[in-house]
Amino acid sequence: MNALRDHALWRQFVAVVGCAVVAVVVVPAFGSDFAIAFGFQFVTWIVLALSWGLFSGNTGYASFGHGVFFGIGTYAAAAVFRHSDAPFVVVLLAAGLAAGALALVVGLAVFASSRFSGDLFGLITLAMAFVVVTVVSNVAFLDGGTGVFVREHTVGSWAGSSTSHLFVIATGLAVLAAGVAIATSSTRWGSALRSIRDDEQVAESLGVPTYRYKVLTFVASAVLAGLAGAPQAIYLGYVEVGAVFSLNIPLLVIMMTILGGITRWWGPLIGAATVVVLREVLLDVGSPELSQIILGAALVVVIALLPHGLSGAIPRRRGARRVPALEGGAR
Amino acid sequence: MFHAPRPAVRGLALSAAAVLLLTACGGVVKDDKSADDRVAEIPDAELVAPIAGMECAEGAAPTGDPIVVGGSLSLTGPLAPTGTLHDAVAELVVDWVNECGGIDGRPLEWKVIDDQSTPATVTSNYERLIGDKVDFVMGPYGGAATLAGAGPVTRAGYAYPTATNGAPDKLIGENHFPAWQMGGVDDPTHMFDAQAQTLLDALESSGNPPESAFFATAKFPTTLSYRGSVVTALEGAGTTIEGDVEYDLGTTDFSSIAIRIQNADPDLVYLGGIGADVTNLYQAFDAIGYEPRSIYVSLPAPAAVAALGDKADGMMISSIYEDNPPLGDTPIARYFTKTYSEVAQRDDLFPFVETQAAASLAAWQILLTGITEGGVDNAAVIAWLNANEVDTVVGKLSFDGFNNYGIDINRVAQVQDGKRVLVWPEDVAGAELDYNP
Numbered sequence: 102m103n104a105l106r107d108h109a110l111w112r113q114f115v116a117v118v119g120c121a122v123v124a125v126v127v128v129p130a131f132g133s134d135f136a137i138a139f140g141f142q143f144v145t146w147i148v149l150a151l152s153w154g155l156f157s158g159n160t161g162y163a164s165f166g167h168g169v170f171f172g173i174g175t176y177a178a179a180a181v182f183r184h185s186d187a188p189f190v191v192v193l194l195a196a197g198l199a200a201g202a203l204a205l206v207v208g209l210a211v212f213a214s215s216r217f218s219g220d221l222f223g224l225i226t227l228a229m230a231f232v233v234v235t236v237v238s239n240v241a242f243l244d245g246g247t248g249v250f251v252r253e254h255t256v257g258s259w260a261g262s263s264t265s266h267l268f269v270i271a272t273g274l275a276v277l278a279a280g281v282a283i284a285t286s287s288t289r290w291g292s293a294l295r296s297i298r299d300d301e302q303v304a305e306s307l308g309v310p311t312y313r314y315k316v317l318t319f320v321a322s323a324v325l326a327g328l329a330g331a332p333q334a335i336y337l338g339y340v341e342v343g344a345v346f347s348l349n350i351p352l353l354v355i356m357m358t359i360l361g362g363i364t365r366w367w368g369p370l371i372g373a374a375t376v377v378v379l380r381e382v383l384l385d386v387g388s389p390e391l392s393q394i395i396l397g398a399a400l401v402v403v404i405a406l407l408p409h410g411l412s413g414a415i416p417r418r419r420g421a422r423r424v425p426a427l428e429g430g431a432r
Numbered sequence: 433m434f435h436a437p438r439p440a441v442r443g444l445a446l447s448a449a450a451v452l453l454l455t456a457c458g459g460v461v462k463d464d465k466s467a468d469d470r471v472a473e474i475p476d477a478e479l480v481a482p483i484a485g486m487e488c489a490e491g492a493a494p495t496g497d498p499i500v501v502g503g504s505l506s507l508t509g510p511l512a513p514t515g516t517l518h519d520a521v522a523e524l525v526v527d528w529v530n531e532c533g534g535i536d537g538r539p540l541e542w543k544v545i546d547d548q549s550t551p552a553t554v555t556s557n558y559e560r561l562i563g564d565k566v567d568f569v570m571g572p573y574g575g576a577a578t579l580a581g582a583g584p585v586t587r588a589g590y591a592y593p594t595a596t597n598g599a600p601d602k603l604i605g606e607n608h609f610p611a612w613q614m615g616g617v618d619d620p621t622h623m624f625d626a627q628a629q630t631l632l633d634a635l636e637s638s639g640n641p642p643e644s645a646f647f648a649t650a651k652f653p654t655t656l657s658y659r660g661s662v663v664t665a666l667e668g669a670g671t672t673i674e675g676d677v678e679y680d681l682g683t684t685d686f687s688s689i690a691i692r693i694q695n696a697d698p699d700l701v702y703l704g705g706i707g708a709d710v711t712n713l714y715q716a717f718d719a720i721g722y723e724p725r726s727i728y729v730s731l732p733a734p735a736a737v738a739a740l741g742d743k744a745d746g747m748m749i750s751s752i753y754e755d756n757p758p759l760g761d762t763p764i765a766r767y768f769t770k771t772y773s774e775v776a777q778r779d780d781l782f783p784f785v786e787t788q789a790a791a792s793l794a795a796w797q798i799l800l801t802g803i804t805e806g807g808v809d810n811a812a813v814i815a816w817l818n819a820n821e822v823d824t825v826v827g828k829l830s831f832d833g834f835n836n837y838g839i840d841i842n843r844v845a846q847v848q849d850g851k852r853v854l855v856w857p858e859d860v861a862g863a864e865l866d867y868n869p
Contacts, residue, residue: 135559238651246651250602339579389507389546
């Protein structure tokens with residue numbers, strides 16, 4: 102089917118755009134800087150969860166390196182801010198391209214051999230994080246170990262003048278990520294990715310060019326995470342290796358995606374929203390240790406009881422189009 | 433019907449949840465065996481007001497609307513061991529003020545939100561506190577967190593006292609009131625020069641300055657910046673730099689660094705390390721049977737130094753405060769030392785006052801003095817603090833240099849007979865530096 106003529110897909114995308122427009126209008130209308138700051142973090146996590154689900158959710162290749170792509174985007178943005186007067190759109194592109202370039206190099210190398218599938222892929226992406234952290238810590242152009250003070254380079258710029266502007270940018274990126282996720286929900290691209298998850302060898306024997314699909318989707322996933330790193334650099338104001346490449350970031354992204362479920366394209370979105378809201382609500386519990394434990398335990402329980410995640414627990418509409426080859430896929 | 437996700441994927445999620453649960457535990461500092469005895473030896477102290485010029489109306493319960501001070505601290509995650517220390521000091525100070533009848537009769541209240549050691553959360557936490565209309569804010573722990581919080585705090589026009597901002601060269605503004613003062617300069621590229629000069633002066637005061645030095649520095653903004661200034665200062669004084677290595681944050685195996693140091697056998701080992709790096713370096717020294725001629729450590733965890741026992745004797749440490757006269761011999765310092773030791777023991781923290789706890793109290797003293805003099809009005813507090821000096825437990829502070837840093841208050845401490853004591857500069861020293869590499 103030509104995806105461009107699929108009215109169901111377009112309806113979903115228009116609904117996403119509509120929700121984004123409403124969010125961009127309504128959230129600042131609260132008149133609270135906290136609501137905007139929370140909204141910015143909310144949509145940033147959504148971008149990360151959707152982009153992780155795009156590759157890892159669809160193919161079954163669990164990546165622990167997603168935080169690295171996000172961090173590379175953050176550092177690329179910081180470097181452009183520090184070394185040039187380029188407009189924010191250039192910064193944004195640099196962030197996405199830097200993350201995409203890293204994913205391309207890693208993907209071309211790793212996916213060339215079937216030995217690096219499964220758990221070994223996860224370990225490689227984890228190792229990638231250590232390599233990148235070492236490089237960033239030692240290259241003065243990026244950081245060199247002393248951190249980069251972004252705020253002094255963004256004061257006066259449109260993006261740096263208000264958190265609400267960052268919220269608008271991040272919401273736009275969330276729409277982009279959702280658009281890509283929707284595109285994989287019932288297109289040939291998505292079918293190919295899910296066939297890799299179901300049985301890569303069978304998919305290969307049926308003529309699915311798995312290597313190409315894996316590399317390109319890995320790159321697309323990384324580009325989206327990298328793009329999200331650009332507004333994050335401005336939001337943080339000061340970036341340092343320890344905070345930007347924290348292992349908590351990919352772990353939370355994985356949990357969000359699994360919690361939301363990978364059988365629907367919007368599963369990661371629901372998962373991200375649930376975790377972000379839950380974390381914020383639990384801040385008021387009174388005991389920070391207890392709130393973290395409650396969050397972790399709640400997620401473990403949900404994952405154990407709902408193997409398809411929150412989105413998988415919601416029944417599909419009667420008469421919804423079913424494609425046998427896509428069973429279990431993100432739709 | 434849908435296929436269940438691969439068991440591996442569910443296992444992955446469960447593992448991720450487990451790791452996050454474990455990180456929530458943060459960490460606690462284990463006391464050395466003699467700590468209980470030393471805590472018991474701390475003499476009782478009389479209740480006095482926590483700041484100069486404030487009356488302590490003991491027994492007069494404060495009434496009316498509380499003056500709420502909000503803050504974001506790392507109560508969970510990797511920075512929790514130090515973040516919880518600052519929270520403990522905050523609670524201690526609030527109880528202290530209220531025991532003294534409050535501020536102008538009004539109770540003081542502390543509202544803390546956990547940032548989970550994540551700078552992005554620091555930003556939204558301060559947005560939240562400001563949205564909740566807290567009267568004042570207290571800065572978070574650490575350079576990245578301090579700068580993450582500076583944006584919303586500054587935009588909202590709040591005073592921003594900070595305890596230990598490790599990124600002093602990053603401009604916050606006229607609302608920034610740092611307790612850990614470093615610099616004393618107008619040029620942000622030389623913020624650590626005065627601290628380095630203090631170390632050099634201390635070494636030269638012994639009459640036996642080191643002829644050679646070996647540097648091992650963690651890749652951490654504060655340690656790298658400080659190391660750069662110390663290298664310049666020592667080289668300028670004629671010390672030969674035998675080696676200069678950097679290691680990644682979180683390094684635990686110091687074997688190769690220890691062997692290099694052994695081969696160089698310098699007069700002075702400079703460890704630009706944080707936390708437990710000093711413990712790990714000494715483990716590596718033990719493994720090769722090497723004992724350094726002398727060692728200086730920049731930002732060690734106090735418990736890590738204490739745990740070294742006799743091996744730490746003679747070790748020099750960067751510090752702004754140790755519990756010795758003259759700084760530790762004031763009524764305020766004595767009361768703080770006693771009450772902090774009790775609170776710290778209860779919370780499994782290092783029970784003696786050193787740089788972090790002292791800086792934390794000093795930050796509160798800055799804010800409390802500002803409120804007492806300027807009223808419950810951030811603009812007035814900012815104006816008053818910018819125009820006046822404040823008496824704190826770490827000394828008299830002013831806010832008139834770059835980024836509101838006044839004189840440099842970094843000092844050199846040394847472990848002597850198992851106890852940390854300031855040895856330089858002379859005006860705050862409780863003992864002479866014992867240095868003969």
